[in-house]
Amino acid sequence: IDLKAFQLVELLFLQRSNTQAVISDDEKKIRGIASYLHLNFSEKIDFEEIAGKNGYSLRSFYRKWGQYYKDPPKNYLNKIRFSEVGRLLRSTDLTVSWGFKIGRSSTNRFRTTSR
Numbered sequence: 001i002d003l004k005a006f007q008l009v010e011l012l013f014l015q016r017s018n019t020q021a022v023i024s025d026d027e028k029k030i031r032g033i034a035s036y037l038h039l040n041f042s043e044k045i046d047f048e049e050i051a052g053k054n055g056y057s058l059r060s061f062y063r064k065w066g067q068y069y070k071d072p073p074k075n076y077l078n079k080i081r082f083s084e085v086g087r088l089l090r091s092t093d094l095t096v097s098w099g100f101k102i103g104r105s106s107t108n109r110f111r112t113t114s115r
Helices: 002-020 025-039 047-053 058-068 073-091 104-113
Strands: none
Touching: 002 025, 025 058, 025 073, 047 058, 058 073
């Protein structure tokens, strides 16, 4: 439900922003990709495939992404994942396993993002 609510809020924001200023096609695509990451964070994400489906080379996708988001796409995705892992660990007895390795750097990132 949280992810669906996020997508709805983002769509409403884009609609509201659209009446106040012209939003470029690139911004719509990049924000749509961000929504996709929020909705599919537990899946294996292929940024090259996502870039291609949206008409970008991988390099141009990363450049365009950087115009709208502070963190690179992989870091953005990991923040979403760690946030959800933290939420699940705090609120359930579930074990969590998604397409990324848990190592020393992952543990440190989790501690940083879960505060």
